[in-house]
Amino acid sequence: MAQWNQLLFQDAASPIMTQLINLHDHALTIMILSLSLVFYMLIYLMFNTLSCRTLLEAQEIETIWTILPAVILIFLALPSLRLLYLMDEISHPSMTIKTIGHQWYWSYEYSDFANLEFDSYMVPTSDLSFGEFRLLEVDHRMVIPMQTEIRLLVTAADVIHSWCIPSLGIKLDGIPGRLNQITLSCNRPGIFYGQCSEICGTNHSFMPIAIEVINFQSFSKWVSLFNN
Incomplete structure (x- = not known):
């Protein structure tokens, strides 16, 4: 952070x-x-x-x-x-996540799991809890396991967006009608924030990105709870 x-x-x-x-x-x-x-x-x-x-x-x-x-x-x-x-280079990814940029929120689809997809909106300032970051916290974080190679597919539904996480060294444009891919891997647990780095409209600065990195056992429990 x-x-x-x-x-x-x-x-x-x-x-x-x-x-x-x-x-x-x-x-x-x-x-x-x-x-x-x-x-x-x-x-x-x-x-x-x-x-x-x-x-x-x-x-x-x-x-x-x-x-x-x-x-x-x-x-x-x-x-x-x-x-x-x-x-x-993308060698042998263990899972694939599709990220779709909208005006002005993100959608995530876990292609390897049935019915595991959700939208991620920014939490308004009035709804923030103590210790949460203004303009960076979201209602549903993208959860991934640590020390796992993940193929990230990025696209957009309306205008050009850009999925950017500085601490992970990732910045990839989401273009309507096109799929861009990049490898994603995190070597330690934590919550990492980013923002859309493409000027995509009036609420461009209000579509943050939040990734929660956990161990594989916790990720398996999260998947099972989400499906239930």
Whole structure:
């Protein structure tokens, strides 16, 4: 969950988000080193009273500052492409959940279970209980088991929506007439919040997403209670 005055990412709750944070730190380190080097060279040239004609016209220097940025881009591109393919890979999902965006609420369908589907609306501020978050709490959370690979299918019934959970590293557009899929996996229990990140109308900011991650035994009990 995000905190006030927070400058960094939310705590990672999935392997993909952990990799995204590592990639961010890797790119930020390279950027700081590059900026420090350029800043040092600028300061040195500003206060340098002597100029070396041979240095300013040397072909070796031009070769270095042409090849070096290309090498830096390779160090940025390779881990980025690796993570991009990991995010798109769906190997052996244990279950499938279909998410449908409406104006302005979400519907969830558990395809592997009979008659397990429900709508998820935001809880009004006047109905919130103590400790619940304003504009983030819903009446029916999407419940999933932890440490389980889940295939998430996202679409929309009216306009384009976007299903986004920052702590899980997931953001997927729901487009009417199209099914987009992504893998979903969470490595620890908890309640994780998100919001529609596509401007979908006047109540765009009032269709939050809440995921409750529990162990597999509790999930089996939840499924049986829901069907009863």
